[in-house]
Amino acid sequence: MKILPDSLDRITQQFSRFPGIGKKTAQRMAFQLLEWNREDVQLLGEVIIGSNDKLKHCSVCNLITEADPCPVCLDTRRDASILCVVEDSKDVLALEETSRFNGKYHILGGVLSPLEGIGPDQLHIKSLMARLDAIDEIIVAMNPSVEGETTSLYLAKLLQDRQIKITRLARGIPTGGDLEYIDGVTLGRALDDRHELK
């Protein structure tokens, strides 16, 4: 027999569409929602629906933004000669939090993945090629996955004839990691790239 109301199921089902939100978590969220007061529930719903109209991608760098071009592209204090190429907008946030980069970004919108039918035409590579004037360095900051690696190599090849320095993020053991638990590939790479203690 069905004990709980359909609308609870519908909320649970909607929440579990988010990757990383399993059925139990979605259900807990749905129950939680019922404890909220009417105004808060209304606000959540409106903020979600409102995102439809407000958010778009920057026509220059493809970053998620409300204004086009985005604040990064408009910021003249940033070094326009260095471009950091990333997979998606989340990566920009992570890099900004380090406060170590003051150049501009270009968001590819994904990685090459022939199995999922994602080739160069599905990524924002054309718009990247259109931005190369006055660029001295491109940092290819893909995620350390097989697809990220493939995409890095593809970009490196594509850009090799231009007078542009192509760099990538250093690989090695993460801060706070424990040698015992670090995978062999990472540890091997860290050994290969070891440098002198100064």
Add this chain to the structure above:
Amino acid sequence: MKILPDSLDRITQQFSRFPGIGKKTAQRMAFQLLEWNREDVQLLGEVIIGSNDKLKHCSVCNLITEADPCPVCLDTRRDASILCVVEDSKDVLALEETSRFNGKYHILGGVLSPLEGIGPDQLHIKSLMARLDAIDEIIVAMNPSVEGETTSLYLAKLLQDRQIKITRLARGIPTGGDLEYIDGVTLGRALDDRHELK
């Protein structure tokens, strides 16, 4: 400098109000939402807002429901002489999934917690007392927490003068558990309550 749009922050903030959803998860959900198509985003928002109007608590047992009284209270095939008292509607779902209980429920809406200012008047205890006619047994199925324990003892005391059998869920080692990792209280309890192998 602020890189990401305010409306993204607003969504993140709303999602992180759910307990168990941290800032990172909320952010990942917000980014994910931007990949959804307009119709899906609209649907999620509407389902959430709609919950305001559709869902209420059953006036008899306090279960979350769309119709009042709830389907459990209306179901004449269920044994009305056994009442299972639980903290919230989620617990009903968990108990129903066992298929071992065919009585009725009463949802307290929480547990006694003097520190958080939750006394008997904040729980649905009065409506429980009003349901005791023709009840033979009350299963007090609180969560195995200090507050759950306190609430169980409070109810037992409150009901002691009635001609009603008061029972509680068995305590012991959970199925699939590993003795090595089970906490001492649970294991001690399982030892105390050991019974003959038949």
